[in-house]
Amino acid sequence: MEKILVCLKRVVDYNVKIRIKPDETDVVTEGVKMSINPFDEIALEEALRIKESGQANEVIIVSVGPEDCQQQLRTGLAMGADRAILVEHSENTEPLTVAKLLHQIVQQEQPELILLGKQAIDDDCNQTGQMLAELCSYSQATYASKLSVGSNSLEVTREVDQGLETLEIDLPAIVTVDLRLNDPRYVKLPDIMKAKKKSLDVINPNDLKISMDPFFKVISVTAPPPRESGIKLSDAGELFDALKAKGLVD
Amino acid sequence: MRVLVVAEHNDGAINPSTSKTLSCVAELTSLGSDLLVMGNNSALAEQAARFQNVDSVLYMGNEIFEHQIAAVMSPVIAKIAQDYDCVLCPSTTFGRDLMPRIAAALNVGQITDIMNVVAPRIFKRPIYAGNAIQTIEIQDNVKIAATVRLASYKEVETNNQATIKNVELPEIELPSHTRFLRIESEATERPDLQVASVVVSGGRAFGSSENFELLYSLADKLGAAVGASRAAVDAGYVPNDMQVGQTGKIISPDLYIAFGISGAIQHLAGIKDAGTIVAVNKDADAPIFEIADFGIVADLFEFIPEFLAKLG
Numbered sequence A: 001m002e003k004i005l006v007c008l009k010r011v012v013d014y015n016v017k018i019r020i021k022p023d024e025t026d027v028v029t030e031g032v033k034m035s036i037n038p039f040d041e042i043a044l045e046e047a048l049r050i051k052e053s054g055q056a057n058e059v060i061i062v063s064v065g066p067e068d069c070q071q072q073l074r075t076g077l078a079m080g081a082d083r084a085i086l087v088e089h090s091e092n093t094e095p096l097t098v099a100k101l102l103h104q105i106v107q108q109e110q111p112e113l114i115l116l117g118k119q120a121i122d123d124d125c126n127q128t129g130q131m132l133a134e135l136c137s138y139s140q141a142t143y144a145s146k147l148s149v150g151s152n153s154l155e156v157t158r159e160v161d162q163g164l165e166t167l168e169i170d171l172p173a174i175v176t177v178d179l180r181l182n183d184p185r186y187v188k189l190p191d192i193m194k195a196k197k198k199s200l201d202v203i204n205p206n207d208l209k210i211s212m213d214p215f216f217k218v219i220s221v222t223a224p225p226p227r228e229s230g231i232k233l234s235d236a237g238e239l240f241d242a243l244k245a246k247g248l249v250d
Numbered sequence B: 001m002r003v004l005v006v007a008e009h010n011d012g013a014i015n016p017s018t019s020k021t022l023s024c025v026a027e028l029t030s031l032g033s034d035l036l037v038m039g040n041n042s043a044l045a046e047q048a049a050r051f052q053n054v055d056s057v058l059y060m061g062n063e064i065f066e067h068q069i070a071a072v073m074s075p076v077i078a079k080i081a082q083d084y085d086c087v088l089c090p091s092t093t094f095g096r097d098l099m100p101r102i103a104a105a106l107n108v109g110q111i112t113d114i115m116n117v118v119a120p121r122i123f124k125r126p127i128y129a130g131n132a133i134q135t136i137e138i139q140d141n142v143k144i145a146a147t148v149r150l151a152s153y154k155e156v157e158t159n160n161q162a163t164i165k166n167v168e169l170p171e172i173e174l175p176s177h178t179r180f181l182r183i184e185s186e187a188t189e190r191p192d193l194q195v196a197s198v199v200v201s202g203g204r205a206f207g208s209s210e211n212f213e214l215l216y217s218l219a220d221k222l223g224a225a226v227g228a229s230r231a232a233v234d235a236g237y238v239p240n241d242m243q244v245g246q247t248g249k250i251i252s253p254d255l256y257i258a259f260g261i262s263g264a265i266q267h268l269a270g271i272k273d274a275g276t277i278v279a280v281n282k283d284a285d286a287p288i289f290e291i292a293d294f295g296i297v298a299d300l301f302e303f304i305p306e307f308l309a310k311l312g
């Protein structure tokens, strides 16, 4: 393969306990630790391993989002990506719009393989990869937990509700990755220094001629209804009685 | 509003996820829906016709749909969807794989995981692993493409007799770039996690797949399905399809009992809709106790045999 394209999203770090803004328009992201979406990090790790095994020549990373996404792209470059592209847009961008922008990048770069996370842990949408695959008319394999590269195709094992499904898909292809595909590497300090010299292109979405108008209006973001706090019981006998009283065991 | 529901099926039967999706239809319209069954087995159409909230079953029998490949189905569904205002799929790995392709083919945004229909164009859905609820409105005159969150809906009754219409495969070119090779699923007689009324679940604390046998014997006593934390799946104690949580299955049993699971937010995302949550953990400070209705600080290897003895 000549090129692999990996799509990275900047999200609130998975360890952060999110807070909702008092005006209920969104969650608080100011002053909160931001990271590469963990699934996307796994996608990048996989691309790097394919390249390191000699099966690809170049790994390009791309992100759609505000200027601050450069931090996550720099991290991706430090992990080992060759160059980065930022489609800069300060507002929240819906998955279909992201997919359309990525489609333009795919047309320019012509990668044989495009890797993304199966979902972003902020909006939990689980859409972008599949939408991009439809727009490109490419094959797709979502929820990948194993991937092997053949000469003109991939064999991908997918984590589905029924177990593990294996597909063979022709290149060019889009694969969205699940958590068990690999464990991403840690970035080392010298790599961070080296990454500063790698190219990071910033593109204005207007140049890609894609409408950024949203389909949806967010009316509110609120806290889920709290669960009533429970009680501690001391042993199996007490639990049995408590569940029996509720009609849950007999 | 004219609603089209795309049925999910496995092993020659309509998946219960389809039934839960049909119960969301009642919140959108009183007119029912058309249920599209794409498969290679006409018994599926007969089963589909018995679900409530179905006007007509549209059966498209063809061997190319046997393995429900998203890229093969989406162009066909997008064509059929021209005549509808809304297309729904269950939010399972099947529906989440497929619906974004349909939405992109229709050039509309998609709503993932409807948990409630506030008004016909206003929906609630979870974000941040269920730690926040987003209420969103879709513009008028735009087709609705959405997946339905199973934990928010019950199955519909199966006393209907909808008409079955055989639908021809439209004349469009379908891709051949995707080939099904195999599926590995562990056969189980236990109930399906996504619809079970009782679920017992185990975490990293079990330490081995042999030790999970203890949990299976409890499950069989209770007629329960078995779930697991990601740590237990990662360690190879149990298969991936047992994972409960943000990135596994999101479930809503009447009773959920977690053994040796710490209660990470990603795990809790999968169980918040359970009726009663019980947690057994030897660490009194484990976060799972914060959301458990009944918490017991105990060693699970001592607790489960005692509880089994009580169940008789």
Ligand SMILES: Cc1cc2nc3c(=O)[nH]c(=O)nc-3n(C[C@H](O)[C@H](O)[C@H](O)COP(=O)(O)OP(=O)(O)OC[C@H]3O[C@@H](n4cnc5c(N)ncnc54)[C@H](O)[C@@H]3O)c2cc1C
Pocket: A014, A038, A039, A121, A179, B202, B203, B204, B205, B228, B229, B230, B231, B232, B243, B244, B245, B246, B247, B248, B249, B259, B260, B261, B262, B263, B264, B265, B266, B267, B270, B280, B281, B282, B283, B286, B298, B299, B300, B301
């Ligand atoms: C992007 C992302 C997505 C994720 N998605 C999911 C998901 O879908 N589902 C999920 O579950 N996790 C998910 N996780 C992982 C999650 O963060 C936790 O790591 C995981 O849930 C921990 O599993 P655990 O509770 O079994 O293990 P641990 O956190 O290690 O907890 C083990 C618990 O067992 C208790 N224990 C030990 N021995 C005993 C004993 N003998 N008797 C009783 N108790 C005992 C301990 O006190 C401890 O509380 C995700 C993480 C990320 C980053």
